[in-house]
Amino acid sequence: MATGRTHRPATRSRGIPEATVARLPLYLRALTALSERSVPTVSSEELAAAAGVNSAKLRKDFSYLGSYGTRGVGYDVEYLVYQISRELGLTQDWPVVIVGIGNLGAALANYGGFASRGFRVAALIDADPAMAGKPVAGIAVQHTDELEKIIEDNGVHIGVIATPAGAAQQVSERLIAAGVTSILNFAPTVLQVPDGVDVRKVDLSIELQILAFHEQRKAGEEATAEAVVADAVAEAAAKDVKDTAAEQSAEAKRTAAAEAAVPSAARAEATARTESTDRKGPDGDVPAVMPA
Amino acid sequence: MATGRTHRPATRSRGIPEATVARLPLYLRALTALSERSVPTVSSEELAAAAGVNSAKLRKDFSYLGSYGTRGVGYDVEYLVYQISRELGLTQDWPVVIVGIGNLGAALANYGGFASRGFRVAALIDADPAMAGKPVAGIAVQHTDELEKIIEDNGVHIGVIATPAGAAQQVSERLIAAGVTSILNFAPTVLQVPDGVDVRKVDLSIELQILAFHEQRKAGEEATAEAVVADAVAEAAAKDVKDTAAEQSAEAKRTAAAEAAVPSAARAEATARTESTDRKGPDGDVPAVMPA
């Protein structure tokens, strides 16, 4: 999954825990699949497997909605689909606007999952005058100037931001001022919003970085003792640099730290490689300096 | 953020909590911004504000990495950037393949955040022979047949799946067999993977559904007593249908439940509307039946 929950502090909504709410769409998808295959009932065990969760967790999740199962049998698929849809508010059709019709915005506009799940793209909005009028996914792009009018005329409460990072905050403010109270943010920025507005963030770069962390850990854990030692050396060297470089400029300090630490790390990696088979830093042997 | 963590059960990696790991990229981004503005040091309070988190949480997060701050002063921006980058494994350059070059895949390929953050698009792969050779984001798309060779030749460990749901599982199996151990999955499916493989899921539809839930709740909470009563009625009616329709077909049961419940819900909504000002189901008055 992705990251970046910016939620109201834990206002357990009508008794349904946030964690449960986040899983309901997952169950719903699994149930819809079963429904299409005309499966009449499903046990918590089966459904849990399909949704990739623990069966006890699933049962507890459902218990927050009510007692919708039958002991000894399981859950009625169609009935459960309806109950979850209703709970999630998908029995109504939500108009959504997408702001920022670049590569990503266009991809979102074309995403089929919208219409089939209770959402309708009410408008596509972009700041580039050259985009205005152009059809994307069968909908003519409108200019940002129209934003407020579009929101109000269509009674839009959910907005998707797919603009560059720089524009996101301002766009969010205009959306909110016009009546939007829920935002799905794809721009790599932390949005500052007033209370009462929900923001969910999807950040590709963050997801990849989390994967990289685990990947690095996997690569490192075969190199046990020696690597740990080498790491400690690198650590100490870096720390030392920090301590002794107290009056140097930040830039000089960073460079010094890199020089001191990187060779040790490289050594650790080399060691790891000779021990294990092929696991190594994917690109080269000496780690590059970090991005800007 | 997005949803869908499919992680190793909680193998707290080298003492760093998963929740902290998930926030490190956030801090890193805020720090990089400060770095570009040549800010030498930053306090936990300031940085926390920029990253949108509690300052105590931030300090605790950093404490897992070591004591990198200076009391009375704050944190050295450059030094911290380096430490976090190293911890996340971004001091090396990770080659990444993107499978499924549709709208979304193309958007991802064009996403600038890649290169600047330690990732490099090693290849774009698509099953459509017509796509083969076409340049997307300056890289020629390659056919799925080449998948294994590409992975192995480039030492790729991280794969991004942007295919339709139907193809995702098979693609993941091929990726894993070829050596990929971390997957970022954009396809709306739960991937079944062996132990040792990390999967993170980004699901637009799920994010929107979670927003819809909160949105519905906001709309409903102005309508207090009467709505609750009406809801209870709908609940009872639905339950009743379920009970009495025990021997009916699933399809008939669902229809009956919808008929019994929906009018009540509509009533509740109507009540809400007269009481509050303009908050209403965005599209029509009668909730549509849920998606297929």
Next chain:
DNA sequence: CCATCTTTGTGCACGCGTTCACAAAGACAT
């Protein structure tokens, strides 16, 4: 060198979420 002021690092308590394990409920067969 001492006093003061700022800011970190963390012990502690609390609450949420997860999981286990089992009793209650119902289906189904005899």
Next chain:
DNA sequence: ATGTCTTTGTGAACGCGTGCACAAAGATGG
């Protein structure tokens, strides 16, 4: 009817994550 078997629904224990609040550390000024 009665017993057996399956599966739900949930009480209780546990562990992780969060946030408070404060002591320790160090900078800064006199």
